[in-house]
Every structure is written in structure tokens, then in C-alpha cells.
Amino acid sequence: MRRDIVSGELPAGSRLKTQELAQRYGVSINPVREALHQLSGEGFVLLSRNRGARVRPLDxxxxxxxxxxxxxxxxxxxxxxxxxxxxxxxxxxxxxxxxxxxxxxxxxxxxxxxxxxxxxxxxxxxxxxxxxxxxxxxxxxxxxxxxxxxxxxxxxxxxxxxxxxxxxxxxxxxxxxxxxxxxxxxxxxxxxxxxxxxxxxxxxxx
Structure with missing residues (x-):
């Protein structure tokens, strides 16, 4: 997921839905949630209670x-x-x-x-x-x-x-x-x- 964010495969500002990501990467929901929290800590993902997860613009x-x-x-x-x-x-x-x-x-x-x-x-x-x-x-x-x-x-x-x-x-x-x-x-x-x-x-x- 980190690779896809940096490469632009997951565009800046796009919503990151756990179900879609689980299908994309062939994993269950829990690893996706863990990855989103990790990437949020690293600065790649923005987490919001109201808007969910989004790709941070690397601008x-x-x-x-x-x-x-x-x-x-x-x-x-x-x-x-x-x-x-x-x-x-x-x-x-x-x-x-x-x-x-x-x-x-x-x-x-x-x-x-x-x-x-x-x-x-x-x-x-x-x-x-x-x-x-x-x-x-x-x-x-x-x-x-x-x-x-x-x-x-x-x-x-x-x-x-x-x-x-x-x-x-x-x-x-x-x-x-x-x-x-x-x-x-x-x-x-x-x-x-x-x-x-x-x-x-x-x-x-x-």
C-alpha cells in the first residue's frame, strides 16, 4: 500500500476503503486496518472519524x-x-x-x-x-x-x-x-x- 501511494497508484486525496483494499491486496480486513494505522503514523494516510482514511497529498x-x-x-x-x-x-x-x-x-x-x-x-x-x-x-x-x-x-x-x-x-x-x-x-x-x-x-x- 505504501508503494502504491508513493507511485500514485493510490492517488492523493483518494478514499481508502478497507473492503476494497482487502480485495486489492488479497488479505482480510484486520491487516488492512493495521496497515492504515501504521501508514497514518508514517504520514502517508490521513484518518478522520467522519471521512475515514484518505491518501495524504505528498506535495x-x-x-x-x-x-x-x-x-x-x-x-x-x-x-x-x-x-x-x-x-x-x-x-x-x-x-x-x-x-x-x-x-x-x-x-x-x-x-x-x-x-x-x-x-x-x-x-x-x-x-x-x-x-x-x-x-x-x-x-x-x-x-x-x-x-x-x-x-x-x-x-x-x-x-x-x-x-x-x-x-x-x-x-x-x-x-x-x-x-x-x-x-x-x-x-x-x-x-x-x-x-x-x-x-x-x-x-x-x-
Missing amino acids: EHFVRNIFDIRVLIESYLVRFAIEHATEADLRQMREIQRRIDDLVGDQVELDRLDEEFHGVTYGRHFNGEALAIRQRHGQVVHALAMRYPASPARRVTQNAEHWAIVEALEKHDEAAAVRVVEQHARGAERHLLERLRQGSTTPKSF
Whole structure:
């Protein structure tokens, strides 16, 4: 269902009726209801007592809102990482990033490694709610990235920003860390908005 929402098979604003979805996916009603609640939590579905479930429009307004929150949360999380990231964490981040540097063309693996990199960066933080919000929004961003994959130039920039995050953590440079995570998020936002406007889609299974 997530795939069909992102690809446009289930259009923005369309009603999501449990009986029809159960027939579409060949399952019973209960798994459909569970999926709708999960997708609501991830931001793909709007649930209303009066109007039922609808596909959320994945438009520019929605993307901007997500990245505004992402900038605030990641700036907050990285300040904690400056003081609490261990040498083992930094070694793991370097190893993950080397694998990202060597990766060619596999968007699914790229997204998995990207999330692993940031998971190590922020994983020691005590605020589970902030981490949960970041993860939930990250699922939306990664899903959109499947439809609007990063250009080669953007990937080069992303890689450089990841290395800059590692360097800032190594130096315990809070100002640099905050600056680069903000730059990282805003760069991803600009690129995704540009792709949305261009409509250059490359749907893939995930």
C-alpha cells in the first residue's frame, strides 16, 4: 500500500476503503486496518472519524513541513552526539560511509545505509520521542526518494556532508556539526522539491 501511494497508484486525496483494499491486496480486513494505522503514523494516510482514511497529498507543502521539523530535531540530536559519540561510533560511521561511497545505483541499499549512518550518529540520545519523530519522517523521505532518486551530483554532495558530520564529531565542534546537519537536510529538501516540480519519477519496488 505504501508503494502504491508513493507511485500514485493510490492517488492523493483518494478514499481508502478497507473492503476494497482487502480485495486489492488479497488479505482480510484486520491487516488492512493495521496497515492504515501504521501508514497514518508514517504520514502517508490521513484518518478522520467522519471521512475515514484518505491518501495524504505528498506535495511541496508537506515536504517543506517535514524538513522544517527535521532541521530542528537533527540539530537538537547532533548537539548530544558531540559529547556522547564514542570512538567505536565514529569507526562505525566511517565504515558505513565508505560503503556508501562505493555504492553504485542501488537506491534501496543507499537508503538503508543512510539510515544506518544517521542511526549511529543519533542513536545514543535519551529522547525517544525525538528519535521516533525523526524515524517516522525519514520513512516518508526514503519512500519519496524511491520515486525521485537523488541525482549523481546530489549523491556526491551528500557523501561530503556525511564526512563533514564525522569530522565535526571527531573535533567536538558543535557549531560545525549543527551547521552541516542543517545543510544536509536543506540540501535534501531542495533536491526533492526540484524533483517533485520536474515530475521525473523512477518508481521501483521496495
